[in-house]
Amino acid sequence: MTRPRNYQTEAVIIKKTKLGEADRILTLYTPDLGKIQAVAKGVRRPRSKMAGHLELLTHSQVSLARGRNLDTVTGSQTIDGFLPLKGDLELTSCALYIAELTEQFTADHDENRPLFELLLKTMHRLCQDTDRELTLRYFELHLLDLTGYRPQLGRCTACSQALKPETNFVSPCAGGVLCPGCQPTQPAAHPLSLDALKVLRWLQDSEAEDFGRLKVSRPLSREMETLMRACLRYLLEREVRSTAWRDTLREQAAPRQVAEEEGEG
Ligand SMILES: [Zn+2]
Secondary structure (H helix, E strand, O other): OOOOOEEEEEEEEEEEEEEOOOEEEEEEEEOOOEEEEEEEOOOOOOOOOOHHHHOOOOEEEEEEEOOOOOEEEEEEEEEEOOHHHHOOHHHHHHHHHHHHHHHHOOOEOOOOHHHHHHHHHHHHHHHOOOOHHHHHHHHHHHHHHHOOOOOEOOEOOOOOOEOOOOOEEEEOOOOEEEOOOOHHHOOOOEEEOHHHHHHHHHHHHOOOOOHHHOOOOHHHHHHHHHHHHHHHHHHHOOOOHHHHHHHHHHHHHHHHHHHHHHHHO
């Protein structure tokens, strides 16, 4: 379908790149047009009226004019500025992480409304007092589902036997779990504890409106993060850039967390 010369769309700004003296190329994730890139002219000038409505991690109503190569933003109005995400470095890093994954796992103009909704829902959830790591795992699993990479967590990906309640293995290249009998065929597979398998399955199958019920220990949380990171790295053929920043923030926070845990004991 050809887009009209001028059109409007809701969008979340998921990436920005400098262009020339005062412009930016924005990557917008939209409900009906999927991912689009557009030039925002003059938004790096201090007095730009549009700049505030086109910040990263902002949900806006955007007007665009179709161009020969890139479309141009002609107007913008904030729907939700997601200020809590911008006022806390740790939260910013989580939100940039899901924005980066959305950008990396999608192609331009490939409509995926459920993914737009997942992105918005996850940004809202990060603003609430929920377990951030579980929120990110939920996002990763459902992103993979919606982009055709749903990991198989019910049966062994090699022999198709139902998985038993024991330590199994995650194979990023097989796209799911291997039973202990099949694991020797893939020595690079990572051990997967029964608890991690249960939580990942629950996240994959639930609508997860109620994260409060689920309590996950820090080691279990780290195990799931490591496994998902290995799968995403395999699919993208590189690290997700924003994970490096998240790791740095966590290292800086580590002495405080240890002190809190000692205080709990
Ligand atoms: Zn097997």
